[in-house]
Amino acid sequence: MKIAVYTIAKDENGFVERWVDSAKEADSLHILDTGSVDRTVSTATDLGVDVARWTFDPFRFDAARTFALSLVPSDVDMCIALDMDEVLVEGWRDHVEKAYSDGVTRPRYKYVWSWKDGKEGLIFGGNKIHSRFGYGWKHPVHEVLVPRETFVEVEGWYGLAIHHHPDPFKSRSHYLPLLELAVEEDPTDDRNRHYLGREYYFAGRMEEAAEQFTTHLKLPKAVWRPERAASMRYLAKCQPDLAYEWLSYATEECPDRREPWVDMASWCYEQARWDECLSSSVAALTIKEKPLEYLCEEEAWGSLPHDLAAIAAYRLGYHHEAEYHGMQALVIDPYDERLVGNMGFYREAAA
Secondary structure, three states: EEEEEEEEEOOHHHHHHHHHHHHOOOEEEEEEOOOOOHHHHHOOOOOOOEEEEOOOOOOOHHHHHHHHHHHHOOOOOOEEEOOOOOEEOOHHHHHHHHHHHOOOOEEEEEEEEOOOHHHEOOOEEEEOEEOOOEEEEEEEOOOOOEEEOOOOOOOOEEEEEEEOOOOOOOOOOOOOHHHHHHHHHHOHHHHHHHHHHHHHOOOOHHHHHHHHHHHHHOOOOOOOOHHHHHHHHHHHOHHHHHHHHHHHHHHHHOOOOOOHHHHHHHHHHHHHHHHHHHHHHHHHOOOOOOOOOOOOHHHHHOOOOHHHHHHHHHHHHHHHHHHHHHHHHHHOOOOOHHHHHHHHHHHHHHH
């Protein structure tokens, strides 16, 4: 079988060698350059990558990725859409070959999106490996790989992993107008409506963000509970006077995810509502299995739930419980000076 890795690029010279090295076991590598002014093209060409150049006016990611996919030879069996700031973890090819032999058209895998102190942060299930034919790209931004209308997709989970190491200085200013375009093209799409609300929130445009999140919750397609709860949690930030109501809705909508409970516990901490802060923190901690979803947040799976539980328990006079949760927070973040200091208070009170 043959495997190809393809991508789009613009001013990615700093990533080219790492990208090529991680994908060197592929049968062919393909880059569509969309207007680089650095050495991306020459560096990739010198490393043996098949490089084409094309500019899009106006630019949209689905058109660019579709063009890049068209560069892959027709005798290729499986494709990997690997961004320039991503790397394939060693051993990936065996898993892709196994997926192909199993008749799988889209293998799923572990995708590490962010890192904290050299450790894995946000992790979710990746879905950008696919059979050469039967798929296309959709949406001008936050584009998704979708099966063609008559194509029968077969998914399966495999042990490969892709790691994301982004450029922290790269601008994302073009995302907002492209998301506005995406929602204009398909007002019923729940995912892009939620993303547009987030983009307005990041830009500090709270009223517009609230409008998009409220609309998202009313859409017939908006049935994925974790994303609905996420919209409610954002609404709590956009409309602070209604924060408790929105966070209550979020915990009711998705009681089996940590994030709504941690947000509720954090809000109760700010309001000195210690009983609810403790109960919400404990509710979060009863959820042990971390789903492979992009909505999982590092804070909810770090020391924060134990930290909040410890503070609330201490305020309520439950000193042994405070000591326990304080110690658990330190196990996760042993070098956090505030947690170390708090632990002294808990131990003294529990003695």
